[in-house]
Amino acid sequence: MTTMELSAVNRDGEGFLTDPQQWDDALAAAIAREAGIQELTPRHWQVVRYMRDTYLATGEAPSIRTLGKASGVPIKELYELFPKGPAKLAAKIGGIPKPHGCI
């Protein structure tokens, strides 16, 4: 199996994947680098996988509140890992659509 490349997948105007299936770990790392995160640490992955798995299971991305409570990474750390917005950035890296909640 070949790895996914940024130029080969379909994304919306803001860079979110339009098809969550066109995704793999290498692509996640490429999207992260594009967003200024040079290396995805195990803590980043924990959040990204929680976001992706929840979306794939329920059809909805978790709120920041749920992310802080259920991902195993508290809110303070979420913002240290993803300074430009944890929920949106983790969704983008995880290859799922942009979360639409206000919370």
Next chain:
Amino acid sequence: MTTTMEPVRTVDAVPAAEERPKPIEKVSIIISKGSLDGVYPGLIMANGARMDGIEANVFFTFFGLEAITKKRQDKIKVATVGNPGMHMPTLIGALPGMSWLATKMMARKMEKLDFPPVSEFVEMIADSGAGIYACKASVDMFGLKPADFILQVTDVITVGEFYEQAAGGEIVFT
């Protein structure tokens, strides 16, 4: 008048099509009311700003201080009198227990939408890196002491200091 004035137009008076408004990078939100419907909008806006990577400060003044006062923050109620949006006649809204009931109902709806209670919400916002400030004039007026406030309060500041903190960003009054 026989002469007509040619409109003065510089080359860059019309913005180029690809030019977009500059994104907001910082907001300072003032919460001045002590009802549930007075407190939540400001909290939602502050949290929402941080969720988008926008720097945020929250300044609590007058009755808004209830939201960061230990004993008061989770007792904040919906105003059922003088609140036309409730669609409730004033005399009914004034009945004992009405405000309690309306608050219960709203809290249940908000929980369903994953809105945290006030105490958890303020903690979330503080953890997101936003500054939480109390207004000195109001603190003095209500005779409050540092021990009355929740731990997340960054500082008690004057209006002047608030404007210093707000420099370079937007100010939203609620």
